[in-house]
Amino acid sequence: MKKHSLLLLSGGIGTRMQQDIPKQHLLLFGRPIIIHTLERVDKIEEIGEIIITCPKQYIEELENMIINYNLNKSIKIIQGGNTRQESVFKGLTEINNNSVIIHEAARPFVKLADFENLINSEYSNISYGLDIPFTVLKKKDDYISENLNRSELVNIQLPQKFNAEELKQAHIKAKEEGTTFTEDASLLLKYSNSKVNIINGSDYNIKITTPVDYKIAEIIYKDYILNEI
Amino acid sequence: MKVYIITGASKGIGKSTAIKLSHDNPGDLYIILARDLSKLIETKKLMHVDSNVITKPIDLSDSDKVIKLIRSIGDEYGRIDYLINVAGYVNPKSLLETTVENWEMTFKVNILSVFVLTREAVRFMKKTGGKILNVASTAGLSSRPGWSAYSSSKAALISFSKTMSDELEEYGIKSYVVSPGRCATDLRKQLAPEEDPTTIMQPEEVADVISNLMGENGNNLDGQNIIIRKQL
Ligand SMILES: NC(=O)c1ccc[n+]([C@@H]2O[C@H](COP(=O)([O-])OP(=O)(O)OC[C@H]3O[C@@H](n4cnc5c(N)ncnc54)[C@H](OP(=O)(O)O)[C@@H]3O)[C@@H](O)[C@H]2O)c1
Numbered sequence: 283m284k285k286h287s288l289l290l291l292s293g294g295i296g297t298r299m300q301q302d303i304p305k306q307h308l309l310l311f312g313r314p315i316i317i318h319t320l321e322r323v324d325k326i327e328e329i330g331e332i333i334i335t336c337p338k339q340y341i342e343e344l345e346n347m348i349i350n351y352n353l354n355k356s357i358k359i360i361q362g363g364n365t366r367q368e369s370v371f372k373g374l375t376e377i378n379n380n381s382v383i384i385h386e387a388a389r390p391f392v393k394l395a396d397f398e399n400l401i402n403s404e405y406s407n408i409s410y411g412l413d414i415p416f417t418v419l420k421k422k423d424d425y426i427s428e429n430l431n432r433s434e435l436v437n438i439q440l441p442q443k444f445n446a447e448e449l450k451q452a453h454i455k456a457k458e459e460g461t462t463f464t465e466d467a468s469l470l471l472k473y474s475n476s477k478v479n480i481i482n483g484s485d486y487n488i489k490i491t492t493p494v495d496y497k498i499a500e501i502i503y504k505d506y507i508l509n510e511i
Numbered sequence: 512m513k514v515y516i517i518t519g520a521s522k523g524i525g526k527s528t529a530i531k532l533s534h535d536n537p538g539d540l541y542i543i544l545a546r547d548l549s550k551l552i553e554t555k556k557l558m559h560v561d562s563n564v565i566t567k568p569i570d571l572s573d574s575d576k577v578i579k580l581i582r583s584i585g586d587e588y589g590r591i592d593y594l595i596n597v598a599g600y601v602n603p604k605s606l607l608e609t610t611v612e613n614w615e616m617t618f619k620v621n622i623l624s625v626f627v628l629t630r631e632a633v634r635f636m637k638k639t640g641g642k643i644l645n646v647a648s649t650a651g652l653s654s655r656p657g658w659s660a661y662s663s664s665k666a667a668l669i670s671f672s673k674t675m676s677d678e679l680e681e682y683g684i685k686s687y688v689v690s691p692g693r694c695a696t697d698l699r700k701q702l703a704p705e706e707d708p709t710t711i712m713q714p715e716e717v718a719d720v721i722s723n724l725m726g727e728n729g730n731n732l733d734g735q736n737i738i739i740r741k742q743l
Contacts, residue, residue, distance in 0.1 A: 312678035321637075321681075352634040508680055 285330030286401060287377035287446065288323055292316055292336040292344070292387035293362050293369055304340055305490055306387035307347075311503050315490060316344070317351055318390035318507075324353045325394060328401045329383070331355065333376045335362035335369040367462055367469070371453045377446055381406065384466060385441040388490045391502055392441060399481060400443040407448070407476050409467045410439035410483035438465055439483035448474050512563070513539045514588050516581070516632065518571060518624075519598030521545030523696030524646060526554045527718035528597055533558035535722050542584055544569050545598065571598055571624035572616060581631035592641045593725055594632045596625045599646065601661040603702055614660045621664035626671065633679060640683025642725055642733075645672045646717075647690045649738060658702065665690070669736050676734030685733035687724050691717045692740030712741040 294304040306316040313321075316334075323329055336344055338361045348357055360376060362369035370384065383400055385392065400408055414435045420428035442465070449466060452473035456463065463469040467478045486506040490496055504510045515532060519525030520543035529543050537559040543551055544567050551566040558564050569576055585591055600620035602613045625645055632643070650658060651665025672688035679686060693699055694717055695708035720739050723729055 312674075350634075352637070354638075 283328060285379045286328055286381040286383050287379040288329050288332045289373040289382050289384045290332060290334045290387055291366065291369055292334050293366060294388060295337055310390055310499050314347060315390045316387040317347060319385060319387060319392060320353060321351060322394050323397060324355050326397055330379055332357045333373045334359045335373050337362055370466060374446060374450045374453060380446055381443060382446040383441050383443045386489060389440055389487055391486045391488065391506055397441060400441060405479040406445040407470060408479040408481055409442040411436040411480040412439060412483045436480055438467055439487055442467060444470065448476050513592040514590050515539060515541045515593040516591060517541060517595045517597065518544045520554050521547045521550035523698060524694060524714045524717045525597035527714040528595060528721050529554050530557045531718040531722045533562040537561040542567055546570050572619040574627045577624060577627045578631055581628060585635035590639050591632045591635045592639065594628060594643045596628060596645045599698060601698055601701055603658045605657050606659060609660055617660040617664050622667045625668060629675065636684055637682040642685045644687040644721060644724060647688050649690050649692045649740060651690060673734055687733050689720060689737045689739055
């Protein structure tokens, strides 16, 4: 059986308002947000190892959490970089499989099937994506500067699966050139000849970023994960 | 083979529950707990012969021992399918006569031990799904002058059980809570020494309900306090 590594980005840092608790450690229906993903992934045989990148000050807390939830998989926590891109690169240097699945801890509404679809896909580079239901335009200073055709745009969602070596080489090139990217499909597109396939994502798979996201998260959990509403 | 842990199995409702479950599901593994080993052995003798029964004497007010025991059970059998918390303690006193020791012991046995047992069992049960049932009491639902420690510990148990029903749902773990009314056991004798035990509910009747809940009939009855009471 082909094994994949999971690289889980847990980079958020708590703000004073939330008593310095990073978002991915806040409770969602009783359990820390990051644990939702870890517990689901724990059931997937094809995932051979999990690498978590995390700010130094939360490593110990996360280690204790993982012990408490009695997870089966081998989990390694490493200190993340200064940017998301640096954290991914650091994670890529730690993995032991040719294929890597990248996910963010702040997206707890990922189902087992979402990971399995990536694992079973014939494409080695593949990302979830959604059509954009609203209009996005370019701006310059305080003026709209350019139209964008939304039918050509895609809202990129995690998880994503990549050929680990290809992605690593692309990261090395990006580092050399000092370019920055907010996610890895765009980075790979720029620095390799590989194509990244898009698979249809879900409206529910939100990234918990704002206080509003956190407020609606419990409703999404009950409706989408527990099927209760 | 399913693995059951049943507390309070040396007498009363817990004993009847262990016997009933083993007859309804022979062939499973039953780990029965209480302090009194000789009484646990008596229970074992009445359980179905095809059941695998292990007696474990333990004082549930000792959390460290409880943690050790559940971890050893989980490690040895690899699974815990049912946790049935029946053990209970009462020492009825008026407010002014209730000592701190009495209050602490009541809460240790009736709620602290249930929390510890649940936490430790869920670390294993979350991998397979399962059922947890707690025996609370109608005393947890209304005012009981003279039994404040007992009745408030049972109110806590009802609340804890309901929260577990939500919190553990994604693991496929169902959490049940039953509240029996007066039932002919030693514990009841302490609360109502003058009562004729033959006129009230028998422990076997509570055990029947528990066994039903642990089977498929109970699949839609979790998360709510189920009152088991003989209407007089
Ligand atoms: N009888 C009623 O009218 C009634 C009504 C509502 C609810 N309940 C509840 O039903 C449950 C069972 O009680 P019961 O009526 O069947 O009373 P019981 O016959 O006196 O049984 C109590 C059980 O709890 C065990 N126990 C007590 N303290 C313990 C400790 N420190 N460590 C380990 N085990 C301990 C006892 O075992 P050892 O003594 O061998 O340790 C015994 O097996 C209790 O939770 C009780 O609150 C009873």
